[in-house]
Amino acid sequence: DAKTTQPNSMESNEEEPVHLPCNHSTISGTDYIHWYRQLPSQGPEYVIHGLTSNVNNRMASLAIAEDRKSSTLILHRATLRDAAVYYCILRDGSGGGADGLTFGKGTHLIIQP
């Protein structure tokens, strides 16, 4: 899987939007962009994924650059419960679907009250 680069940590205030960047300059045409997050003392949980177009769900939005070399996870109104490590992961969509996820170190998001 192609590699991703994320800032080690970011800090934001409660009830403000948060933009978490991810660079993936070596992304291939069949790579999907996935985001997971890991709350303290829990297993990771899925947040969102996309291929080319921007995506929205109840948890977040995913903005994908036109050249797909970067993406941004957007939390529209952060709460204290959003404090977690956020992982940006690429998955090759041409494979069979069984392969595991390749996690980097992610971004540690700190939310200030």
Add this chain to the structure above:
Amino acid sequence: DAGITQSPRHKVTETGTPVTLRCHQTENHRYMYWYRQDPGHGLRLIHYSYGVKDTDKGEVSDGYSVSRSKTEDFLLTLESATSSQTSVYFCAISGTSGGYPYNEQFFGPGTRLTVL
């Protein structure tokens, strides 16, 4: 929440002893995975299964074996535990639908293993 349980949740053992961790799912998902997480690192894949009796190695499979004799259970065995295998172990499951190969993975609560 997806129906995934891991047992035990905590275990302390001594070097050289065998250890088996169990992952049990009630979702009837086809794919199951074992990951380990060490301080300052993201999760790393140990082994995965794509069906009953069908398993394959992940990134850090040395020293581990797995078995899947039925859909709902995926066992991870450390034949002779070493201190380097002290870690938090996560099980995950995933299914497929709509032709998209990479449905989300659902993770269990984790097992904290300490090897003295």
